[in-house]
Amino acid sequence: MTEQAIMKPEVWLECILEVLEEIADRSYQRQAWFGKGESISSPTEVYCSLFDDFMFDDFLASSEFKLTPEQRELAEILRVKMNRFSDVIGDQPDPNFVLDHPTWIEVSALARDLVATFK
Numbered sequence: 001m002t003e004q005a006i007m008k009p010e011v012w013l014e015c016i017l018e019v020l021e022e023i024a025d026r027s028y029q030r031q032a033w034f035g036k037g038e039s040i041s042s043p044t045e046v047y048c049s050l051f052d053d054f055m056f057d058d059f060l061a062s063s064e065f066k067l068t069p070e071q072r073e074l075a076e077i078l079r080v081k082m083n084r085f086s087d088v089i090g091d092q093p094d095p096n097f098v099l100d101h102p103t104w105i106e107v108s109a110l111a112r113d114l115v116a117t118f119k
Helices: 009-024 026-032 043-053 056-061 069-089 095-099 102-116
Strands: none
Touching: 009 026, 009 043, 009 056, 009 102, 026 095, 026 102, 043 056, 043 069, 056 069, 069 102
């Protein structure tokens, strides 16, 4: 049984939004990805959290969430862009490469825009 099968929808959404906020926050990434803050993370961790731990694809396919057309469109664009970028960066990407890559900068902006639609 998956985590989401036992997770309440509102908790699932909250978890997704937390990961999206990490993707949107380049300052957080500069600190967490390079061991300069209290949090420790990496590009790999971000991908694993969003797609594996909190099953972003299943979240988008779920009928439990009444996403607005704007939220759905932004989320789909983000999902596609992150999956394509994953093919470029591989399984254990160098945070230096990812952080300043134009595609990641676009991903961060998309995540920021998507999070804003929930507020």
